[in-house]
Amino acid sequence: MNFDIEKFKVHGEPLIYGAMISIALASIGIVVGLTVFKKWGWLWREWLTTVDHKRIGVMYILAALLMLFRGGIDALMMRLQTAAPEMKFLDAQHYNEVFTTHGLIMILFMAMPFIIGLMNVVVPLQIGARDVAFPRLNAVSFWLFFFGAMLLNISFVIGGSPDAGWSAYFPLASLEFSPTVGNNYYSLALQISGIGTLMTGVNFIVTILKMRAPGMKLMRMPMFTWSVLITNVIIVFAFPVLTVALALMMFDRLFGSQFFTMANGGMDMLWANLFWVWGHPEVYIVILPAFGIYSEIIATFSRKNLYGYTSMVASMLIISLLSFVVWAHHFYTMGQGVMVNSFFSISTMAIAVPTGVKIFNWLFTLRKGRISFTTPMLYSLAFIPIFTIGGVTGVMLAMASADYQYHNTMFLVAHFHYVLIPGAVFAVIAGFHYWFPKVFGFRLNERLGKHAFWWIIISFNVAFFPLFILGLMGMTRRMYTYSAETGFGPLNMISFAGALGLAIGFVILVYNIYWSTRYMPRDESGDPWDARTLEWATKSPIPEYNFAVVPNVKSRDPLWAMKYDKQPLFEDKITKIHMPSNTGKPFVLGVVFFFLGFFLVFSMWIPAIVAGFGVLIVLAAMSFDRDHGFYIPADKVIKTEKKLGGGTV
């Protein structure tokens, strides 16, 4: 066993020491708090062992919010470091680690889990199901994601963070050029959480295909559920590629294989191809559900059904197919010749067509509506003009020849922030505000919500629009410093001001959660927005079994039809309800995986082998589990329903 304490140390940086101390203090605070208030048992019974899709969703969202702030602080540090020429705030190595983790965290540990969290909360409700198809597998997914994220997060205080960019191009990410353990963390943390995501994919495909309420045909599903179905199909096709690529990377870095090295037949561009074969569909994994969220919100608050439902579904299907044939646009400059570049140019630009269809359908959903500007609606409306800028610059980048000038410049950085922030971040915030009262039984404060909204929207443009111009001025991405003669200074300073404004916006958003938890009036109708889809047909907070009676769906907006067309929705009698039992094994599995990952990162073979056996033992224990769940008797269901306010039953 090659144990070397030096490998655990991160070289002297006051910022990192500060982070270490604050992490230690926060951890001690949490442990002391839980002990003083005697909450350990509660935490274990109610949360760590839960298999309830709503609670798992809430935990995903909480983790994602935490990661939003972690990634946001990284972003602020980057913008500060480049705010003026020759800044001395971060050194090159630290800056490289910061932009690498910023990318990884924001995409994989913020945007995606936030979306998976929302789908966990909403999708079973929208299709009238009692839970997901495999509730315990769902818990496994969450804990693998969570401990994968934690593994990446400890990297900057133990051993050093990955520093080769979130795309980790070889040979830069090989042992030869990145000798620290940072990229070991990369391969293992992503691998662990990626396995969790793959399971989510399988779970939700089965859930949506097999567990819809009677009468909910595929073409009656709410648009969010549709987007989630398509997203999960993409996950199931794309994530195995990541799994393989990361495994090869791990072999290269830990066991001396030569898949991506410069010598002995290794091919550096093979990594780039594998990475983007996963990485480009990944973009749509975070964007498509956002389209679903906006469709729900825009329809609800313009008080109209969604315009062009069929073409919305078709356009998502086409986007999902195209997302797999565009990956090479990430390296037009690899020298693959005119034919190949032209193919990928055209397939990439083609995505603009179905996306445009969606934009026009949303605009026409607004037409003849009665639009109310609630906070979730504001985010959805702001999405349209801002995302369109992201979209048209995407078309510009898709032109291979022009990309020779944009490639790796700030223009590209501006483009993908203009796509991903309105496309994914605004969407999850909108969805968060929209579905919050469903889960917790009270709304977030509208006034604070709008304050946060305006800070975020305006600052976003201030922060990212200058980057388009900087790109055309020739500023490349990932440069930790530049000289004054380049003239990049003023625009970077504006961009930093925007980043600060964004930070203020997000702080107001979180303050709003705190304020609303304390002061907002409780709403028991379960349908505060006068919405259209099934998730609003149950009580708030949602009983563990979701629907006392499984609804009978007869149209696309079943709740709307019930409210305004007097179409009956709950026609059956209350009977006993089968529920899965809680289990601690997924949590334990996550912990063991965490240690397996950690030991592998540091090449500590004997503990790693022990942890590897631990994984097998927990898996075996799970497969021999004979717990088939339990029934909630009908009279208990009736009692719960009465307590929650009668209403629909």
Add this chain to the structure above:
Amino acid sequence: MNKKGPLYALFFSLFLLLPGCSSLTVLNPKGPAAKTLSDTIILSILTMLGVLAVVYILYIIMLVKYRAKKSNEGYIPPHEEGNKWLEVTWITIPIIIVAFLSVVTVKTTNAVENVPADYKDQKPMVIYASSSNWKWHFSYPEEGIETVNYVNFPVNRPVEFRLYSFGPITSFWIPQLAGQKYAMSDMTTYLNLVAESQGDFLGRNTNFSGKGYAQMEFTARSMSAEDYDNWIKDVKETAPQLTEDKFKSLLATAHVGQETFSSTHLAFSPPPGEHSEHMDMDHSNMEMDNGNMEHQDNKDVHPSPAPEKQTEFNSKPDSELNSPLPSSPADEHTHQSN
């Protein structure tokens, strides 16, 4: 809606900035390749402004006209499934736009991958540009000289850069002269450009390659034919030879300033296999490709196969690498073809 005000202002100001604003390097080209790209970019911006305008106008109309207000209280919006003709319209028009831009893309990509049209009759001057750590090596096989971190070439003469790397993937970019191209360790890529005015142009690596990436710049100077000849003569008379040891020590150093030598490293450390694989396999689209098929003559100057160039970066010597086996498929191929 007040949020669109600033957006419009920004876009409009960008629009005004576009022509002739010299600080927008990419749109201030000094050669035909960069000019083609600049024109393409401006064309695409104008087209996209048209798209934006349509979306924004519709958007404003919808929000102003159909917002909830006192006067439409109690109004019940109609149920609308969609409209076939409207949907066909907003599928067809984007398809036309995309088709138009596709044609432009294919044409311009082809144009910049080859010797610029007006210079087809001239034989391009070949310069090998290779990256190592955070510096650029420029080898002139015809002149037998080598420079580090600066490159000189005559004005109005096509130059063909052949790019490769002794380390991580880098991207070779002189924004005012041509778009960029990757330099990789296992294959050679090609970049054609012509400078049409004399002067110094900034060149740099745009693909993140580690700690010293931000400093990885070089100067590209286009000079009159006469000045160029004088410079070559001067280098040959005064600059030292580039020995293998000197080159190895250069590779091992992270950063160096500008250096000049009167011989090249191509003799003892040749570039990776000259042709990318698809070109060898697919001769049918020869003219669509870079048009590099006729450069076999350079093989004499730097015979393959490559010796153990990859070992330069290994801190620990790897005995396996010193064996005479071809070190990459590309090398192997070149070996056979000789």
